[in-house]
Amino acid sequence: MIAQRSVRGVEVVLGLCAYTHDSAAALLVNGHLIGFAEEERLDGVKHSNAYPANAVAWLLGEAGLTANEVTTVAYNFDGRHYLPALGQLPGHLARATTRSRAIPRARSFLTVHRRNRARMRDLSRRFPFARLVPVLHHRAHALYAFLAAGVDDAAVLIVDSLGELQTTTIWHAAHRDEQPFRLCLAESVKDPASLGYAYGAVTEHLGWRRGDEEGTVMALAALGDPAHFHDLISRAIRLTTDGFTLDPQLLPLRVLSSRYRRTSLAFTAATCPPRSPDAPVEPVHADLAAALQERTEQVMLYLAGRATRLTGSGLLCLGGGVAMNCVAAGQITRAGIVDEVHIPPAPGDSGTAIGAAAAAWLDATGRPPTGIGGRCYLGPAYPDLALPVEPRPGLTVARPADPVRHLAQQLADGAIVGLFTGPLEAGPRALGNRSILASPFAPEVVDRLNSTVKFRESFRPFAPVILADKVADYVQLRQPSPFMSIAAPVTDLTRTDLPAIVHGNGTARVQTVTRTQHPFLANVLAAFGEITGHPVLINTSLNIKGKPICGTPDMALDCLAETGLDALLIEGWWVTKC
Structure with a gap:
């Protein structure tokens, strides 16, 4: 049983990305995707972190349902997986480069764990007859990336800033006729090694909003000379035999609080002072962006190669925030590593609302949901719109x-x-x-x-x-x-x-x-x-x-x-x- 059945005997799975950023909701009815909407498009707040009330109301209205008829609520994080960060505390205390942030980091993960419990209580109040299913963040990304591609076998590479404690995962997904659906984790990289964290840190250093304007830095990179900071960024983001790592002397240990800067004084001394958002963009900023982008492409190519070797698949699905780096994605397609690269329309966190719903349905029934492959036009429509002669003054x-x-x-x-x-x-x-x-x-x-x-x-x-x-x-x-x-x-x-x-x-x-x-x-x-x-x-x-x-x-x-x-x-x- 997926949950207590609704009064109409319909299985209703609501997938949510909420309370953090890029809030969104997706709805499955009897395993078919009814729709998906991002809250920012309805409440007007970019990267909205609210509970997606407008998106949920629209979805339930489309399906002719009420909140009491939702049988399962699937959430795009699993709060139980924040606690392993505490096991890293002794190692961080033992190293001089991470000691000063070790305890604040551990406390910040505990805080997020407590907040997650409060979020689950809030969802229980909103959906009193639903079973709550927390879904591992990277698994939600991976399921959506694979199902959106509409293929039967693929390597799946998820690269973002942070999902619980994972930052990079490689999966092998397969769904062939008369065979069970498979999504197997092949490799995992954990925080503090995070490509999304590094890109966001430099984005913020260059005067743009991390989590929002990384694309601006990617665009600026085309105007710079990566050689200027090539050695520095290569040291800051170092390749390893099974992934990559960050140098905490340049990109300090993550603390889940905006009070802690993500670039160090040593990074500033070796590059440039942090740029004010309204300051002119100078050649040094373009050079730093270029070096960051060059290294990101190198790491993504390396990870794509590992994904194909670990899975043996000729297709690659990309997901996570770093998958929105279209220049790196283009490099992978041209490298000949795989036959095709598939990126879902919503590779960032909002898309995990679909992935979380898919995970809940899959785990309960053994079957993947339908209606996801190849679809991007999933939100509200206004076909009967009527306008007055003067809809606004002028x-x-x-x-x-x-x-x-x-x-x-x-x-x-x-x-x-x-x-x-x-x-x-x-x-x-x-x-x-x-x-x-x-x-x-x-x-x-x-x-x-x-x-x-x-x-x-x-x-x-x-x-x-x-x-x-x-x-x-x-x-x-x-x-x-x-x-x-x-x-x-x-x-x-x-x-x-x-x-x-x-x-x-x-x-x-x-x-x-x-x-x-x-x-x-x-x-x-x-x-x-x-x-x-x-x-x-x-x-x-x-x-x-x-x-x-x-x-x-x-x-x-x-x-x-x-x-x-x-x-x-x-x-x-x-x-x-x-």
């Missing part, structure tokens, strides 16, 4: 007879347009349902995107969305990239005709689109290609810096009103400024 509405042709022509004429259509995407990338689209030809369009729409650093690149059957003309990509997860080298044609989508390292983080995957966006690309000769558009997320992707119509209309967007196509309505 905005006006029309209804084009042919939205595809109208949008393509406006983009070809240089307009920057928000697109809000269909169910909300899962994960950090806008994939055509909550996107800003623009022509890749005019440099002034890119300048306007950065300065008046996104309000972000000028060195950050814009990603292209390309018809899948034309992608070889523009990027050197060995496999599909439907979730915009892989940076690939561009072709000479792209350098010549579409320089706006080429980053400083000669790559583009591409989204490939088929008519099956997204008929409307594919038709827009085809129409734009008929007008311009290239079925390629800039695709960036429908939001501004510091705010989440617009998950609701009100958020999208606010984005139009408050930014330099020229128009918004929202469920067939064409909204412009008077």
